[in-house]
Amino acid sequence: MSLTRMLKRLSGSVLWKQGLESLGGRLQHTDAHSSAFNYQLLSDCLALNYGGLVMHFDYVWLRDHCRSASCYNSKTNQRNLDTASIDLDIRPVKSRADEHTLFLTWPDGHVTPYSLAWLAQNSYEGQKRSAMQPRVLWDADIYTSARVPSARWEKFMSCDEELKIFLNCFLLYGIAFVEDVPPTLEATETVTQRVSLIRETMYGRMWNFTSDFSRGDTAYTKLALDRHTDTSYFQEPCGIQVFHCLRHEGTGGRTLLVDGFHAADSVLQRTPGNFELLSHVPIKHEYVENLSKHRNHMIGIGPVLNVYPWNNEVYMIRYNNYDRSVMNTVAHDVVRRWYTAHRELTTELRRPENELWVKLKPGKVLFIDNWRVLHGRESFTGLRQLCGCYLTRDDVLNTARSLGLQA
Numbered sequence: 247m248s249l250t251r252m253l254k255r256l257s258g259s260v261l262w263k264q265g266l267e268s269l270g271g272r273l274q275h276t277d278a279h280s281s282a283f284n285y286q287l288l289s290d291c292l293a294l295n296y297g298g299l300v301m302h303f304d305y306v307w308l309r310d311h312c313r314s315a316s317c318y319n320s321k322t323n324q325r326n327l328d329t330a331s332i333d334l335d336i337r338p339v340k341s342r343a344d345e346h347t348l349f350l351t352w353p354d355g356h357v358t359p360y361s362l363a364w365l366a367q368n369s370y371e372g373q374k375r376s377a378m379q380p381r382v383l384w385d386a387d388i389y390t391s392a393r394v395p396s397a398r399w400e401k402f403m404s405c406d407e408e409l410k411i412f413l414n415c416f417l418l419y420g421i422a423f424v425e426d427v428p429p430t431l432e433a434t435e436t437v438t439q440r441v442s443l444i445r446e447t448m449y450g451r452m453w454n455f456t457s458d459f460s461r462g463d464t465a466y467t468k469l470a471l472d473r474h475t476d477t478s479y480f481q482e483p484c485g486i487q488v489f490h491c492l493r494h495e496g497t498g499g500r501t502l503l504v505d506g507f508h509a510a511d512s513v514l515q516r517t518p519g520n521f522e523l524l525s526h527v528p529i530k531h532e533y534v535e536n537l538s539k540h541r542n543h544m545i546g547i548g549p550v551l552n553v554y555p556w557n558n559e560v561y562m563i564r565y566n567n568y569d570r571s572v573m574n575t576v577a578h579d580v581v582r583r584w585y586t587a588h589r590e591l592t593t594e595l596r597r598p599e600n601e602l603w604v605k606l607k608p609g610k611v612l613f614i615d616n617w618r619v620l621h622g623r624e625s626f627t628g629l630r631q632l633c634g635c636y637l638t639r640d641d642v643l644n645t646a647r648s649l650g651l652q653a
């Protein structure tokens with residue numbers, strides 16, 4: 247059960263009784279039938295048992311998180327308290343609790359009230375067992391059977407609920423479509439600005455490219471491109487990539503999409519040691535462009551899998567074998583193990599059942615979470631014109647949160 251559901255359940259129950267005060271580091275057991283929580287002040291932390299979850303709160307942390315008016319400005323949601331002024335050996339001198347609140351008195355007499363629900367919601371133990379971002383890991387079958395709806399241009403541009411549904415799909419699957427978009431660069435720009443801010447890069451703000459080799463990169467040819475994430479050579483790779491195929495008179499050119507988090511999860515399940523290597527060994531990606539009009543040199547350093555250390559949840563995959571640079575950050579014995587791990591991830595990413603193939607056509611705009619879903623393309627013939635842009639990730643998530651989504 248999720249923490250929020252558990253809390254909802256508890257707050258509606260009649261089990262609430264006062265938690266007994268306990269000082270001196272020994273647990274005072276409250277009657278399990280008459281109390282929904284109990285706590286003890288241990289020598290270095292507060293232990294709180296609330297709704298079946300045992301949580302531990304460091305005393306400096308507790309003092310630092312005092313939400314009283316003098317310590318915290320609830321209008322700006324900013325801390326007033328100078329954290330550096332807290333004695334690192336601080337301990338409360340007194341405590342008491344009522345139904346919903348725990349009160350700690352600090353050596354200088356300051357009293358901090360903590361809502362028990364707030365403590366539970368903000369505890370490490372609670373965070374550890376819930377995902378930062380709920381997701382549906384997919385292969386082609388899972389994605390296709392989910393029949394994820396596309397948004398429609400008219401409604402998308404005017405209705406917040408439509409935008410919310412779209413973003414919810416995007417957050418769950420890492421890809422989402424808007425259809426019936428006028429096949430122009432301008433409309434593509436308009437549709438992306440409904441979601442977020444455009445991230446300008448050395449490729450420009452909005453780009454519109456064909457296979458004219460106008461830039462020093464394989465993307466500007468007719469060749470097939472294996473699955474990859476873009477701008478892996480940035481310290482912060484672009485968060486979202488938008489594609490709109492404005493024109494294709496020819497054959498081939500289908501787009502390949504693969505859920506990188508699904509592949510990473512398979513590696514974690516099968517060979518945790520390989521997952522560990524991929525999430526800890528830093529590697530380099532590099533972009534060197536030497537054209538008379540375009541000179542660029544970008545370097546990005548980081549592991550293939552970026553994970554939150556407290557729960558191993560992957561939040562970003564960097565996978566681009568074209569742009570992966572010389573590996574000189576790793577000792578030779580680790581290099582061999584890293585290649586083994588990379589091979590396992592590649593095998594997962596290449597499983598045909600994990601490949602979702604779509605033919606982009608004028609009107610159909612694709613948003614890709616470039617921190618999660620890899621893209622590629624089939625080789626093609628004829629004139630093919632693709633436009634799009636990158637978006638700043640923080641602002642996409644900001645839009646989602648403002649609509650009430652967890653992001």
Ligand SMILES: C[N+](C)(C)CCCC[C@H](N)C(=O)O
Nearest residue numbers: 449453463465475476477478
């Ligand atoms: C999308 N656009 C055509 C502008 C750029 C393509 C960048 C390609 C580069 N190898 C990378 O993977 O980052």
Ligand SMILES: O=C(O)CCC(=O)C(=O)O
Nearest residue numbers: 465471476501622623632
């Ligand atoms: O041509 C395509 O479909 C995609 C090329 C590509 O990978 C890119 O532009 O990032």
Ligand SMILES: [Fe+2]
Nearest residue numbers: 465475476621
């Ligand atoms: Fe790409």
